[in-house]
Amino acid sequence: MLEFFASNAVATHLNRQNKETFDDEDAYPYFNVNDKGFVVGMIVSFIISIITAVIAFQCNKNAKPGVKFLITLFAFFFSGFYLIYYFIVYVIFDTQCNGNNNFLKAFAPTASAIKQRAKKGSKSKKPRKKTTKR
Numbered sequence: 001m002l003e004f005f006a007s008n009a010v011a012t013h014l015n016r017q018n019k020e021t022f023d024d025e026d027a028y029p030y031f032n033v034n035d036k037g038f039v040v041g042m043i044v045s046f047i048i049s050i051i052t053a054v055i056a057f058q059c060n061k062n063a064k065p066g067v068k069f070l071i072t073l074f075a076f077f078f079s080g081f082y083l084i085y086y087f088i089v090y091v092i093f094d095t096q097c098n099g100n101n102n103f104l105k106a107f108a109p110t111a112s113a114i115k116q117r118a119k120k121g122s123k124s125k126k127p128r129k130k131t132t133k134r
Contacts, residue, residue: 052079
């Protein structure tokens with residue numbers, strides 16, 4: 001949501017610099033709600049922000065209420081950044097999305113994982129029976 005406003009303000013500012021007018025009448029960038037592109041962009045940005053907030057809320061369903069609220073609020077206003085974070089953490093690294101996992105702890109080997117690795121290692125290193133074929 002905020003990314004949309006920032007990009008719109010930068011685009012308006014750059015368009016005004018290209019005109020090379022010296023009128024200080026419209027010195028500050030403004031949002032023209034009569035512009036169809038602005039309205040469509042605002043609606044799309046709002047829909048993406050709501051979807052991102054729902055994803056963040058569902059992903060942190062087991063978190064404390066205050067943490068869940070802050071993360072959902074951050075996801076709504078900074079939806080682009082949160083979607084990139086979500087894609088990296090939960091899609092690429094395939095961690096669980098339940099609100100209890102810390103991102104860094106998700107990659108740390110747990111005691112049960114270490115035991116399973118040790119069992120697999122001990123099973124595969126059994127001495128082979130010596131057979132003689134002639």
